Amino acid sequence: MAEDLVRRLAALDACAVSDALDRLGVTGVALGLAPLTGNHRIAGRVTTVRLVEAGEAPPSPRHLGTAAVEASGPGDVIVVEHGGRTGVSGWGGILSLAAAQRGVEGVVVDGACRDVDESRELGLPVFARAAVPLTARGRVVEQDWNIPVTICGVAVAPGDHVIADGSGVVFLPGERAEEIVGVAERIAARERTMAELVKAGAPVSEVMGAGYETMLQENR
Numbered sequence: 670m671a672e673d674l675v676r677r678l679a680a681l682d683a684c685a686v687s688d689a690l691d692r693l694g695v696t697g698v699a700l701g702l703a704p705l706t707g708n709h710r711i712a713g714r715v716t717t718v719r720l721v722e723a724g725e726a727p728p729s730p731r732h733l734g735t736a737a738v739e740a741s742g743p744g745d746v747i748v749v750e751h752g753g754r755t756g757v758s759g760w761g762g763i764l765s766l767a768a769a770q771r772g773v774e775g776v777v778v779d780g781a782c783r784d785v786d787e788s789r790e791l792g793l794p795v796f797a798r799a800a801v802p803l804t805a806r807g808r809v810v811e812q813d814w815n816i817p818v819t820i821c822g823v824a825v826a827p828g829d830h831v832i833a834d835g836s837g838v839v840f841l842p843g844e845r846a847e848e849i850v851g852v853a854e855r856i857a858a859r860e861r862t863m864a865e866l867v868k869a870g871a872p873v874s875e876v877m878g879a880g881y882e883t884m885l886q887e888n889r
């Protein structure tokens with residue numbers, strides 16, 4: 670069931686899901702993140718990590734993110750609350766290697782990451798605010814993982830779903846994911862029909878007429 674939902678979500682894109690959120694009046698678009706490792710689309714269930722400034726949490730005997738990596742696999746996306754920090758990395762290449770080995774779908778960081786070239790070569794998609802060479806060590810630490818976090822102002826909990834592509838990152842609250850995916854599928858189907866009409870020579874002013882302007886207000 671959960672796997673089926675991830676498969677259906679992965680067949681969509683961030684814009685169709687964003688439109689579904691608009692239609693349903695649900696918050697979930699995380700503004701300010703972009704794919705740093707190439708053109709990817711990822712979708713999956715959320716595993717969370719929260720980072721804080723070193724000194725705000727007891728020193729840890731393990732590097733940030735490692736527990737989340739070891740608990741994750743195919744169908745999972747690791748989501749790192751990094752407070753929007755762009756001056757220090759909240760994710761790196763050895764973490765990406767371990768995540769790729771486990772089949773993790775990708776990583777979302779609300780802040781900067783490093784070793785971007787390594788992650789790209791591994792084919793491990795990383796969405797973040799920026800790239801920076803500065804290590805996390807001595808600067809930020811993991812305060813906790815598998816807990817509710819805030820990503821670009823959006824409340825995100827373990828078990829929520831996420832889709833990310835070249836247009837950005839969109840979260841689907843756990844209890845509404847099925848409903849949101851259903852609405853997004855209908856929006857995507859309608860857009861496919863519109864694209865076919867444009868390819869067949871229909872005027873775009875008609876295809877994207879009043880029906881397009883109001884389609885996110887309709888209750889169907």
Ligand SMILES: O=C([O-])CC(=O)C(=O)O
Binds near residue numbers: 762803
């Ligand atoms: O030290 C760090 O920030 C983490 C790092 O480079 C890696 O995971 O390769």
Ligand SMILES: [Mg+2]
Binds near residue numbers: 762
């Ligand atoms: Mg490294």
